[in-house]
Amino acid sequence: MAESERRERLAAVAPERLAELDADDEADEHVLPDLPNAEEGAVVMRAAPNPNGPWHIGHARMPAVIGTYKERYDGAFICRFDDTDPETKRPDLDAYDAILEDIEYLGFEPDRVIRASDRLETYYDHARELIDRGGAYTCDLPAAEFSELKNAGEPSPNRNTDPDTVREEFEAMVDGEYDAGGMTLRVKTDIEHPNPALRDWVAFRMIDTPHPRETAADYRCWPMLDFQSGIDDHLTGVTHIIRGIDLQDSAKRQRFVYDYFDWEYPEVLHWGHVQLDEYDVDLSTSTIKALIDAGELAGWDDPHAPTIRSVRRRGIRGAALVDSMTELGMSTSDVDLAMSSVYANNRDRVDDDANRYFLVRDREDDPAVELPVVDDASAPDAGHPPRHPDHPDRGDRTIPAGRVVVESSDLPPAGERVWLKGFGCVRHDGDALAFLDADINVVREGDVNVVHWVPVDESLRTLLRTVEGNVRGYAEPAVAAVDVDTVVQFERVGFVRLDTFDAAATDEPDGPDGDEDLVAYYAHP
């Protein structure tokens, strides 16, 4: 019985069962598990990037997951830049917009964008109130000394400073009267807590280096992530927090502050780190930045760079990355993302749109070879393969024959035949290809391969940039009429994005030399 027939039968006998089945099917489509205590229309989540550079591929996971939940629950997506360290994690002024662009490419738009460095006064106000509630004290102990006491479960001698003094010293911090390292504000938690990570943690510290954003450059007293993030999550109404396992103690720390304020803590989910196969570059913004500075990567969108900008330039759609990221689920263990899964998702999305063209590669171990097609006047003067095998309505391309170029490994031994795709069967005669008026059945019979080819004249000198390196070759003339930024399939080579038709020379070794007619970026097979 066919599916449709079964459904009809079931609808007649037990319509309520059919509804149940449909409900199950719908649940199955949910790749991600449901959020705990999530209320339709009332879910608020945030991505909280540190703006220190454009995003690497792993960063796509947060907007992918938050965006997916936002759609499921009709919720809200906040992008909050946690830029509270002007020194060791110094923000990069270009990164704010770069990250928003990356989010847009992934197909999401934050409902709200905020910057922690705009909100210092808010954090100060909450610190004052926390002090008034007896939840914090100023502490001038050097970090190492406090650490020693803390590990022994011993309190700082400043722990019981009277509230007026604490308040006074905190105002002095705000006014910038201490140097870096001179004074901190600590949250009073439990100095004997079994988990040493939770004992009297620092909420504010002094930093001498001015913040790169002009509006925040005068501040010297900066909140630590756990304080700032805890306050902001509450103030912005965040209901569900997702963060990495490296922050798994954050919620426990922040709960002390929430308890002082009598706030309710949001739901928290943790996930592990993402690793990528295929790349030999670490998934780390600072590593990528260093490689760019050293000239080993041409930029954030270099095909070797494991960045969002790079896959974007290669013609991979943001939605394909989102698919793969949500397929990773929410497990707390570390996961390896196979790039092949991103490629498979992208292929699903681009295959139907991507028209087909030929690119003959000219590689050191498999050079392009040039041969004339000779005939007895019966040969057509051009090949006409379809633009897309599934869409005959898109028409054919015209590839002039005459002198042609093929890849050496596609050239049969002398005396053997090969089928030039879209043109016809030829025999390799040593220094020429002799046209044979053969039927396509010779291909069906199995001893003639179908290969791609381009004419010598009018083909485009092409530089194809791949993750493994640059490849040169010749693209068929029809490619010249395609718009840049289009994703096409070079048959038997793979999907590529046409990047530019008049690239300037660069000093990159083996990079564009200025003579190319086309530079394309390789996406995947």
Next chain:
RNA sequence: GCUCUGGUAGUGUAGUCCGGCCAAUCAUAUUGCCUUCUCGAGGCAAUGACCGGGGUUCAAAUCCCCGCCGGAGCACCA
């Protein structure tokens, strides 16, 4: 050392809360076959996993105990 947290095929995931319909789902990968024109596309098929050992039970991926192996935190970083 202290404190968290995890372990299902090559990879990711479903199932674990409430034991049976799980000789275990889906995707990807790999391999093979097919195609009047892509042998790196497409279609079809095959391959492949419950960390180990005990226990409870008629029945364990699922519950209990003991191991083994991972990951994270203990910053005046985020």
